[in-house]
Amino acid sequence: MTPDLTIVVPTYNERDRLAELVDAVLSAAAGASVALELVIVDDNSPDGTGILADELAKTRPMQVVRRAGKLGLGTAVVAGFAVARAPIVGVMDADFSHPPSLVPTLLAVMRSTGADVVVGSRYIPGGSTPDWPWSRRLLSRIGCLLARPVAPIRDAASGFFIIRADLARQVQIQAGGFKICLELLVRGAPSHVVEVPFRFDDRELGESKMSLREAAGYLIQLRDLYWLRLKQPGHRIRRYQQMRVQDLQNPSI
Numbered sequence: 001m002t003p004d005l006t007i008v009v010p011t012y013n014e015r016d017r018l019a020e021l022v023d024a025v026l027s028a029a030a031g032a033s034v035a036l037e038l039v040i041v042d043d044n045s046p047d048g049t050g051i052l053a054d055e056l057a058k059t060r061p062m063q064v065v066r067r068a069g070k071l072g073l074g075t076a077v078v079a080g081f082a083v084a085r086a087p088i089v090g091v092m093d094a095d096f097s098h099p100p101s102l103v104p105t106l107l108a109v110m111r112s113t114g115a116d117v118v119v120g121s122r123y124i125p126g127g128s129t130p131d132w133p134w135s136r137r138l139l140s141r142i143g144c145l146l147a148r149p150v151a152p153i154r155d156a157a158s159g160f161f162i163i164r165a166d167l168a169r170q171v172q173i174q175a176g177g178f179k180i181c182l183e184l185l186v187r188g189a190p191s192h193v194v195e196v197p198f199r200f201d202d203r204e205l206g207e208s209k210m211s212l213r214e215a216a217g218y219l220i221q222l223r224d225l226y227w228l229r230l231k232q233p234g235h236r237i238r239r240y241q242q243m244r245v246q247d248l249q250n251p252s253i
Contacts, residue, residue: 002035003035003036003061004034004036005029005090005103005107006036006037006039006084006086006088007025007036007037007039007089007090007103007162008076008077008089008092009038009040009080009092009093010041010042010043010073010080010091011040011043011049011050012042012049012070013045013046013047014045014094014095015048018040020096021094021096022056023060024096025038026038026061028100028102028103029104031104032104034104036061036104037061037062037063037084039062039063039080039083040063042064042067043070044066050064054066065080065083067079073159074180081168081169082169087164087165088107088164089162089163089165089168090103090106090160090162090163091160091161093159093160097200097202098120098200099198099201102198106120106161109248109253110194111253113241115190115192115194116164116192117161117162117163117184117185117188117192117193118162118196119155119158119181119194119195119196120155120158120160120161120197121196121198122155122158122199123141123144123154123155124197125197126197126198126245127155127197127199128199128200130201132202143156143157143215144156144157147182149226149229150182150225150228151185151186151237152240154195154242156181156185157179157182158181159180160198164190167184167190168184168188170188171184171187173187179218182225185237186225189235190237191237191238194240196243196248197242197245
């Protein structure tokens with residue numbers, strides 16, 4: 001049976017909580033009667049994440065893509081999309097910073113609104129980053145503000161979203177960093193985008209993958225996307241809307 005939704009989870013040294021995450025996401029989907037497929041894309045983690053993922057895949061609806069080295073989050077997402085079987089694909093982190101319980105809600109919002117992309121947002125009413133120091137919040141906000149001229153959403157740096165598979169696969173991704181959502185929004189130019197609020201809980205185990213190198217890559221990515229927007233001014237999102245927390249409690253979504 002073709003799944004309703006495929007969620008891609010890029011991993012690098014995420015062995016400690018991978019099984020817990022897989023079961024939490026699958027349980028949330030099953031509770032909402034969503035046929036979910038998981039695709040774990042592992043970049044040759046030295047802690048054995050890929051080996052564990054292969055074991056989990058023997059008894060769960062999931063695929064594993066094992067790559068030879070640490071090739072970047074953006075390319076990992078593309079590799080996951082390439083093998084996904086569902087007509088809708090998405091991305092989430094492996095460290096529980098993105099709530100598994102919200103995965104079926106994103107799909108319900110897409111179905112009820114007819115959106116092409118649904119983005120989990122920290123920066124619309126109802127979203128939050130409660131564990132962040134002010135300096136990290138400031139930098140993140142600045143990064144999202146810089147992206148507003150090319151993508152009219154509040155959380156362009158979100159790594160938690162779903163998108164129509166046909167739209168995702170027609171985009172030639174240029175950036176290998178972690179801002180894959182922004183890349184898809186600008187290069188894919190979906191007609192209708194919805195943002196859904198969520199609370200971002202900072203990773204409890206391991207180390208953050210944010211670095212100066214990633215930040216520099218984001219600035220280069222923005223430069224390229226600004227240039228693309230100048231060359232193709234009509235290639236843009238036509239409809240944008242935000243969901244409220246009370247909207248998500250409506251069983252009709």
